Amino acid sequence: MTDVTNLLDLENGRLNGHLFTDPDIYEQELEKVWKRAWNFLAHDSMIPNRGDYLQTYIGEDPILIVRQKDGSVRAFLNQCRHRGMRICRADRGTAKAFTCTFHGWSYALDGSLQQVPRQDSAYPETFDRAEYGARAVPRLQNYKGFWFGSWDETIPSFEEYLGSAKYYLDGYIDRWDGGMEAVAFHKWVLPNNWKYMAEQPTSDMQHSEITHASAGMVLNKGSDAADRTKRGTNPTGRQFFADYGHGGAWYGLKGEEVPNTGQAMQKWEARPEIAAQIAARLGDDREVRGHLNIWPTFMLLGNYTIRVTHPRGPGEQEVWSWAFVPKDADDATKDSIRRDIMRTFSPAGMFEADDALNWEEMQHILKGRVARESGFTYRMVGAPIQWDEGCYPGGSSAHVFSDNAAINMYSNYLDMMTADDWTELAELRIQHRLGK
């Protein structure tokens, strides 16, 4: 078994390339990261009515998340307990039950095994259907409309897992009385390790001025997108990180923030009645919307792209990305937000296209033995780490460009990969607080 410990030198900001290519490390990640983290599964607006279901994943494991007859939600492994066939093969829809198309085992909306063909004549009397329900995701929690699941029964509550990131996540998703809804969805595959993408909304704002230079040039004026020239040529801002690897950043100093929201959202939120809602719900002129990642891969951008990436081996990932809008917004505002996301951050998005190229090249180059040992550098740590500075809970630094949150993300990664259980992990994370 590959030991990851010596592949991360966080003090000197060096990561060995094996972390992104080794199949054995990837298997450990499935076990120690994906099974033990809180993973985004669905939003209430995706399964509004009873019987509504959505196929999704935790890591590589297929999950079916289903609205029950009583309005509650259940999630279970989308694998028939008989011979392991996918129980439900539709991407989403509305069902009364799920019948496996291999031998016909049939499951109720809650995943319990309802019917087995030929049970009466061909199975012994000792066969008990109750023992063969679909494997339930044991921990399921709704946070402000977003459903998260974990295979680890001992994981702390989602709020505790968020830690100081709660303040920043709420700054995106808890602003409006009417809540949010998903209005568009894209999924696509990229030929690179999943951690490259996780790292970006956690910690890497600086790539944007180079990687995305062209998109800024054509979209700053006359489009639905945010005008990025308002950030100035020497942008200010702030970056935060939280104990369990979450991180994010935004442009502008307190009171003069330059949010990454699109033009229509900015106008809609400036309406007195909406501004009053935001003030009442958040209470502190909170504007933290640049980019954000809740570890491992629940990612939010200021334009309301909200996504996860599912790992597909060390060298591939599958991006599932939704466009979210405030439910109470007028149709024109919603449409502008949707269009902006599609034109910037989707498979045909003008920002997204250039990210894909970087990650593909990085992954390909790591085939080289020397390149893999040479690895990557995280030394943009000039901005000192402050703890609970002003209104900002947790660790943060007074610069929008910093590797601090990436180093924190990999510190959490290392602790997850080495800790035996959540008790040990919680202790390690307090010991390993950066800059404290």
Place this chain on the structure above:
Amino acid sequence: MTDNITNLLADVDAADDRAITRFLYEEVAVLDDWNWGAWLDFFDDDCMYWAPTQEDRVSRERSKRISAFGTSVYFEENKVQLKQRVDRLLTNQAWGEEPPSRARHLITNVRVSAGTAPDEFIVKSNFLDYRSMGQRSQDYITGERTDTIVRAPGSEWGFLIRERRILFDMSTILIKNLSLFY
């Protein structure tokens, strides 16, 4: 009773059929030659270029398989927005296409029929777009286009595309991006 093929052929003048087919070939030749600015000349100023998504549904919900306009789409561009995409490529800093990929658009199964107005045609065609990029990267994507094409005397090519709907066959896009035009 006349047969279907006789009816289909009677719908459109043979010369128009030939001209429109050639128009579609010339359009993709411009793209494959990296002449993106000139590609805009094939589109009406009041055009819509869009591409729905697809997903798997059980048979009773199959009518919802293809997303509607204004919902989950890959493209939904008017002429101004198409020009923004072209202008981005022309910055020479659109790194995903710089150096540009070597793309080859194969357009087949062209079916021209009469539209609802005079001098308007509904044209279906299939595509296979191959892309070679950098040293080793290659991919391809297939689908069907449904174009509304109008006769436009005095325009650069004599016809203009008023609407193009691109239906990709992939539901999960298995190539790294949709950075070309389709």
